[in-house]
Amino acid sequence: xxxxxxxxxxxxxxxxxxxxxxxxxxxxxxxxxxxxxxxxxxxxxxxxxxxxxxxxxxxxxxxxxxxxxxxxxxxxxxxxxxxxxxxxxxxxxxxxxxxxxxxxxxxxxxxxxxxxxxxxxxxxxxxxxxxxxxxxxxxxxxxxxxxxxxxxxxxxxxxxxxxxxxxxxxxxxxxxxxxxxxxxxxxxxxxxxxxxxxxxxxxxxxxxxxxxxxxxxxxxxxxxxxxxxxxxxxxxxxxxxxxxxxxxxxxxxxxxxxxxxxxxxxxxxxxxxxxxxxxxxxxxxxxxxxxxxxxxxxxxxxxxxxxxxxxxxxxxxxxxxxxxxxxxxxxxxxxxxxxxxxxxxxxxxxxxxxxxxxxxxxxxxxxxxxxxxxxxxxxxxxxxxxxxxxxxxxxxxxxxxxxxxxxxxxxxxxxxxxxxxxxxxx
Numbered sequence: 059x060x061x062x063x064x065x066x067x068x069x070x071x072x073x074x075x076x077x078x079x080x081x082x083x084x085x086x087x088x089x090x091x092x093x094x095x096x097x098x099x100x101x102x103x104x105x106x107x108x109x110x111x112x113x114x115x116x117x118x119x120x121x122x123x124x125x126x127x128x129x130x131x132x133x134x135x136x137x138x139x140x141x142x143x144x145x146x147x148x149x150x151x152x153x154x155x156x157x158x159x160x161x162x163x164x165x166x167x168x169x170x171x172x173x174x175x176x177x178x179x180x181x182x183x184x185x186x187x188x189x190x191x192x193x194x195x196x197x198x199x200x201x202x203x204x205x206x207x208x209x210x211x212x213x214x215x216x217x218x219x220x221x222x223x224x225x226x227x228x229x230x231x232x233x234x235x236x237x238x239x240x241x242x243x244x245x246x247x248x249x250x251x252x253x254x255x256x257x258x259x260x261x262x263x264x265x266x267x268x269x270x271x272x273x274x275x276x277x278x279x280x281x282x283x284x285x286x287x288x289x290x291x292x293x294x295x296x297x298x299x300x301x302x303x304x305x306x307x308x309x310x311x312x313x314x315x316x317x318x319x320x321x322x323x324x325x326x327x328x329x330x331x332x333x334x335x336x337x338x339x340x341x342x343x344x345x346x347x348x349x350x351x352x353x354x355x356x357x358x359x360x361x362x363x364x365x366x367x368x369x370x371x372x373x374x375x376x377x378x379x380x381x382x383x384x385x386x387x388x389x390x391x392x393x394x395x396x397x398x399x400x401x402x403x404x405x406x407x408x409x410x411x412x413x414x415x416x417x418x419x420x421x422x423x424x425x426x427x428x429x430x431x432x433x434x435x436x437x438x439x440x441x442x443x444x445x446x447x448x449x450x451x452x453x454x455x456x457x458x459x460x461x462x463x464x465x466x467x468x469x470x471x472x473x474x475x476x477x478x479x480x481x482x483x484x
Contacts, residue, residue, distance in 0.1 A: 079156070086154040089161060093152040098124070098163060099171055102144045104276045107133070113140065117148065117163065125162040126150070132166055142277035143177030146170055177277070180284050184311060187286070192293045193314040199298045201318060201330060205266035207234050208330060209297075211254035214239040218273045218304060218323040225327035230334050236265065241282075242272035248285030255291040255299075267330050268295060270312060271302030271323050283312040292316055302326035430455040434462065443468050 076084075100117030107113050111130035116123050126148065128136075140146075149167040154160070187193065208226075212218050214237055223235060238258060240250040251270065258268050270292065272283070282288065283303050289311045292299045301316035302323045313319040320326035371378060432439045434451040446452065446465050454461040 078159075082154065082156045082159060086156065089152045089154055095149065095151055096163075097147065097149050099145070099147045100124075102140060102146055103142050103278060105140055105142050107140075113165075115140070117146075125160065126165055127162055128165040128168065132168075136168060140168075141177075143180070144170060180311070183284070183286060183289075184314070187289060187311065187315070192289060199317045201298050201300070202266045204332065205233050205330060207236065207263065207265045208267045208269065209236045209238055209258040209261075209265045210269045210271075211238040211240055211251055211258065212270070212272055212323075213242045216242065216273055218242075218271055218302065221273075222269070222302070222323040222327045225324045226331060229327065230331035233331055243275065243279045243282055247282035248288050251282055252285075252287040252291035255288075255295055259294075259296050265297050267300060268297040269300045269302055269323075269326050269330065270316070271300075271320070271326060272304060273323070274304040280310055283310040288312055289315050300326050300330060429457075443470060 098117060100119050100123075103116045103118050103123070105113070105115040111133060113128040113133045115126050115128075117126050118124075147169045148163065148165045150163050150165040152161055153164045155162060191197070210219060210222060212222075219237060226233065226235065236258075238254040240254045241247040242251070255268065255270065258265055270283075270288075272280075274280075280303055283301070292301070292312060292315045298318070299316045300318045300320055301310070301312040302320040302325070303310050303312060304322045309319070318329060320329050366372060430439060431452050431454045433446070434453050438445075440446055440452070446468055448465050448467060450465045452463050452465060454463065
C-alpha cells in the first residue's frame with residue numbers, strides 16, 4: 059500500500075486532515091488485510107488468565123516482543139498448560155486495538171515448541187543446587203516465637219513492604235522492622251539482594267528474622283529471586299529466612315532454600331509474628347487454668363491438713379511420750395528384777411564352788427592334822443619314807459607354819475634305818 063493512499067484529497071484539490079479514529083481505522087484495515095493469517099514462534103511471557111477465561115500474554119524473542127490474546131473458545135481447546143518461559147508456535151491474525159492504538163496477535167492455534175531459555179536455565183540451576191543439598195528439608199530452621207527485630211530485604215517503594223507493615227501493625231506491635239532497600243528486578247537486582255542479606259547478617263545489633271521478597275510478577279520480573287547468588291546468600295544466612303515472593307503459582311529457588319515460604323508479603327507478616335488478640339486469649343486461658351490448678355492444690359492441701367489435724371497424735375501429742383515412758387519404767391523394773399535373780403543364782407553358784415574348793419584344798423586337809431613334807435634341797439614332796447635319806451633336810455608345812463628337820467632315821471615297814479636320837483626343829 060502506497061503512502062499516498064493514507065491521505066484524502068478534498069474537492070478543491072487540497073489535502074484532507076484525518077482524525078485519529080480515521081487514521082487508526084485505515085491502519086487497522088491495512089494490518090488485518092495484509093496479515094490475515096500468520097505463524098509466529100516465540101517465548102511466552104506475562105501470561106495471565108482472568109476469570110473471563112481469555113488468555114493474555116506476550117510473545118518475545120531476543121530483540122522484540124508482541125502482545126497476544128487467545129479468546130476463551132480457543133483457550134478451552136488447549137490441551138497443555140501455558141506458562142511463562144514456554145516456547146510456542148502460534149497461528150493467528152493481527153488486530154489493532156483502537157482505544158490504545160496498539161496491535162496484537164489474536165491466536166487461533168498454539169502448539170508447544172519446547173522449554174524457553176529462562177525456564178531451561180531455571181531447571182538446570184535447580185538440579186545443580188538440589189544435588190548440593192541446599193534445599194534439604196532437614197536444614198530448615200524454626201522461626202522465633204516472638205521476634206523483636208525483623209529485617210526485610212525488598213524495594214522500599216513497592217507494595218510488598220506496605221502490605222507487610224500493614225499486616226504487622228494489625229497483628230503485633232512488639233517488633234521493630236528494618237527495611238534494607240534493594241532493587242527486586244532488572245540487571246544487577248540479584249547481586250543487590252544478596253548483598254542486602256549479607257549486610258543484615260553483619261549487623262552489630264542482631265536480627266531475629268530476615269524476610270526476602272517482593273510483590274507478584276512474571277517469570278522475568280521474579281528472576282532475581284532465582285539467581286544463584288541470592289540462593290547461596292539465603293543458604294549462608296545465620297538468621298532464619300522467610301521467602302515472601304508474591305507469586306502463588308510459581309515457586310522460586312529462594313522459596314526452596316528459605317527456612318519458610320510465604321505466598322505473599324502479607325502472609326509473611328502473619329507467619330513471622332503472632333496475633334496479639336489470639337495471644338491474649340491464650341494467656342487468659344492459661345491464667346484461668348493456673349488459677350484452677352492452684353485452687354485445686356490449695357483445697358487438696360487444706361483437706362490433707364485437716365486430716366492430719368484430726369489424727370490422735372496431734373490431738374494428744376504427749377500421749378505417745380507417756381506410753382513410751384511407762385514402757386521404759388516397766389523395762390527398768392524387769393531389768394532390775396532380772397539382775398537380782400541373776401546375782402542370786404551366781405552367788406549360790408559361787409558358794410557351791412567355794413565349798414567344793416574348800417573340800418579339795420590342801421589347806422583343808424592340813425587343818426585336819428595332816429602336813430606336807432618336802433626336801434629342802436629340791437623342794438620335792440615326799441610321798442613315801444623311802445624317798446628320804448638319813449641326813450636330808452626336810453621342810454614340813456602344817457596348817458599353821460612350817461617345820462624344818464633333819465632325818466635321823468627312816469622307818470620302813472620292813473625295818474628301821476639307823477637314825478640319830480632326834481631332829482632339829484626350827
